[in-house]
Amino acid sequence: MEETIDIREYFEMVRKRIWMIIGISAFFMAVSAAVSFLVLEPVYQTSTTLMVNKAKDDIDKIIDYQDVMLSQKLVNTYGEIAKSKVVMSKVAGKLNLKMSTGQLMGKVSVTPVKDTEIMRITVSDNDPALAVSIADITADVFMEEVSRIMNVENIQIIDRAEVPAGPVKPNKNMNVAIAGVLGVMLGLFITFMIEYLDNTIKTPEDVEKNLGIQVIGMIPVFEQIEK
Incomplete structure (x- = not known):
């Protein structure tokens, strides 16, 4: 029974200040929408994929499991070359x-x-066409440099970069939704803090709860009649 009363009190706290909570949440959502739609620049992303195999001494040589594993481990090395200052x-x-x-x-x-x-090779940029150019040129330059540095010639481009249909950032709807949730949480926190710090007695129930005595009567408030 005691737990039910506590839950009802919490609901009553929220009900009394529901418009404050809604206002805070709406303010946060408005600020987030303004920043997401008007301030943050859209970021576009595109990528190019390449396959890099271990160099073969003999074109007719059968590739065994160790060759494949070596090529897989070398992909990390190739990645560092692709992002090197030279490239x-x-x-x-x-x-x-x-x-x-x-x-x-x-x-x-x-x-x-x-x-x-x-x-x-993934490229992110505010200009979708420039992102495509950077991805493709990086792949071409990488193929030249890795052949020179590691004497690897068996490199093929699988997919060229394509112009992205839309930006990957910012996620405007997600930003607004998160701002709304944060606004509600802040509103609830402020509500509970106000109630916790408010030690005034307003109702007969407050007297019984805080003073531990039973209310036997109440003095009504009469409006003053002007003469």
Whole structure:
């Protein structure tokens, strides 16, 4: 019974300040929507995939399991080469990009496809067409450099980058939804803090609860009649 009364009290706290909670949540959602739709620039993402095999001394040589495992492990090494300063500087030069190699590296990520000899070059940029160009040129320059550095010639591009249909960031709807949830949580926190700090007695129930005595009578409030 005691637990039921406590739950009812919590609901009553929320009911009394429901408009404050809704207002805080609406404010957070409005700010998030303004930032997401008007301030944050959209980020587009595209990728190119390549297959890199171990160099063969004999074209008729049968590839065994160890060769495949070696190629899979070397994909990580190839990824570091693809993001090296040598490759990035050549990519920037070919595209006449007015950015440092460090800035270009921040737009490019190279990841191996699990348990395969395939690596994926992913590029994120505010310009979808530029993202495609960076991905494709990075793949071309990488093929040249890895052949020079590691004497590997058996590299094929599986998929060329395509212009993305839409941005990957920001997720505007998700941002607004998260802001709404945070607003509700903050509103509830403020509500409970106000109730916790408020030690005034307002109702007969407050007298019985806080003072432990029974109310035997109440003095009504009469409106003053002007003479």
